[in-house]
Amino acid sequence: MSEEKYKYGYIQGFSALSKNEKLERIANYSGINPDDFKKYSWTEPSVSEILDSLSENTVSHFSLPFGIAPNFLVNGKDYVLPFVTEESSVVAAMAKAAKIWYSRGGFKAKVLGTVKKGQVHFFWKGSFSLLKEFLPELKQKLYNETASISGNMEKRGGGITEIRILDKTDLIQDYFQLDCDFKTGDAMGANFINSVLEKMATVLEKEISEKFPEFASPEINMAILSNYTPECLVEAWVECPVSKLDNIIKDVLAEVFAHRFEKAVQISKIDVSRAVTHNKGILNGIDSLALATGNDWRAIEAGAHAFAASDGNYKGLSDVSVKNGMFRFSIKLSVNVGTVGGVTNIHPLAKTAIKILKNPSASELMQLFAVAGLASNFSAITALIGNGIQSGHMKLHLKNILWQLNASNEKIQMATSYFKNRKVGYSEVRDFLKREK
């Protein structure tokens, strides 16, 4: 009986229906009033058409707060950073870290590499030594045949920078990789890299077949960029005398703060349970900046976590040193971002986010991503080694519960004062509102 609600049957031709027809079908299926979607849908065509065009089967528009944190001093320049997130503490944490470091020399950052990668994965019965010998000739053909695709990218300072063949036959029989390096200027470069690689796959298949007719043609399995970009690398750090760290946590002496902070980072280096959450906190800041600037946060997440696991033990991405009276907190991050192309150039607020950042290059934006990660991590650790995160979270939690219970503005004020030093929980807040009715 209770399964009945799930018996609906196959919906034919859904994607071809109009938005209204789609909503009707969903209403029939779920009992949701189409207005529940429409109420949160932009109706002005200049907005709704852009949003709809970003995806398929769009029936509404999901909005998130677009917040800003001022006072980021990075390499001696002032920045206001834009963040889009649903997690209530992120923007506050960013603003707090920015403020603390503004008066202590600010953030520093530098790009260590901008190499992006992609592979053609193929199977072939011949030997690696034959391929190695053939590589110089093959490379020339690959460059020539992809010239029409890379021409524009080369004008923008990018292009294919290296082509290798890797022998993977010890891992899977007959398996080789054409492994390529790319530079993509201010673009994230996914379309460019994938277009080049798909073209290379057809060239490789033809050329190897013709060169070595004694073997069956290579079997191309995939041609695709990699989100593992350990050479697309950026570093950010903050640094000041330990003595300047008094009262970062209220009533905690500088040396004690530095000691606790050092231990917290040390733990993230040797304990996976902590490392994962430590890095999650770093990516709270980074993903929020990615969303705001129209960058692909799944690509950034995948690259960052795999980088954290690259030596075989998953580790925290940040480092701290406390020596000779100096405190230095830093992060090294693999992150591929763009300031042109894709959603960044289409989404109106992503365009505005790029303007708030004063139209940075991709390299400059990489540095700001690393800074956002470091700032987020700094605030999280500071909260954790101080009073814990719940006192701050609970204030926001209270606000959320009050929303859920549809409390009036007057009741919200009363509850905020009442729960200042009391335990916040759903039932406590509900009971409070009942009592005050």
Next chain:
Amino acid sequence: MSEEKYKYGYIQGFSALSKNEKLERIANYSGINPDDFKKYSWTEPSVSEILDSLSENTVSHFSLPFGIAPNFLVNGKDYVLPFVTEESSVVAAMAKAAKIWYSRGGFKAKVLGTVKKGQVHFFWKGSFSLLKEFLPELKQKLYNETASISGNMEKRGGGITEIRILDKTDLIQDYFQLDCDFKTGDAMGANFINSVLEKMATVLEKEISEKFPEFASPEINMAILSNYTPECLVEAWVECPVSKLDNIIKDVLAEVFAHRFEKAVQISKIDVSRAVTHNKGILNGIDSLALATGNDWRAIEAGAHAFAASDGNYKGLSDVSVKNGMFRFSIKLSVNVGTVGGVTNIHPLAKTAIKILKNPSASELMQLFAVAGLASNFSAITALIGNGIQSGHMKLHLKNILWQLNASNEKIQMATSYFKNRKVGYSEVRDFLKREK
């Protein structure tokens, strides 16, 4: 000179300014017209106040398409899945996988575990054997002292399910963990777990100090949940006779499809460059469902990627087997989601997303997350081992370029037809529009 644009100075008291004052300050700083923010801000208080309350320093609302993919048959039930993403191919990929498997038995899924974790990290000069001996007594105190916090959670079938002390002194001097397991019912449980752990930290400090006065008090470093949840585990799979896989890729025979698919998954198991992108594709589906349902995608990303790296070699999360004429494609995923609490209960469209899913339990939603990941992965692999992903992407890329160039509807139609079999690039499209003027 060019540095001048970054000399703005410290903005005092920014968070206390009104939204309009904030916009003015940003306008002064960046030269952006406040209307660029206001135009994309919800003005109706019932919407804007909720969105603003989710974060801090909110100056606008960032909207993303809310799309749906029907025809997901999961454990014999029909589902329509909601997705929020900026990546154009994701919803189409989900719909495609749903359609293919609807007529082949649908998706199956089951929850393998729902244990969530958290730790109190502390330093103490005494020995592990003393702590081990004290543990039964300490546990009792910890349970008693946190009873007021866990009471409500226990009513909902959750609570603290295990408390251990772990000896980490071989890794860092004097370092121990109070390692706890939790069940959190239909909630993601972050607030509950962190509240319990912070309370436990104070109890642990007091009790160990009193029990062992010969040593200095334990030094609590942090008390915090872990996003590494390898025992919060769900599996999803699809299965059908190989013979039913004809024409999944146009004109490709079933056996050839199965063979190529198997190779593609095999590669993700031994090559990190591929594994990262393979898993990125899985999380394309999962994160989109997370955003739609108000779940924390950074927590899910961190847990999933760390799980992928848990044996020391970062690997693809899905598995395939082709034997005895059967094709089976599966995923095992560590994922912590909730259907009550947090943003899920506050964001109007997240509430609607939960309704579209027919108000699932957290366990049911875990299964749908695994299904979304598997579906996304299936479509990505199918595209990669078929015609590549660029033919589909390029169509969307063309649409995006046309938007950037403000092409009229008429020009969009002309260009779509013209570029059907031609190379799509920014300059080609720009030149086409110039010619057609």
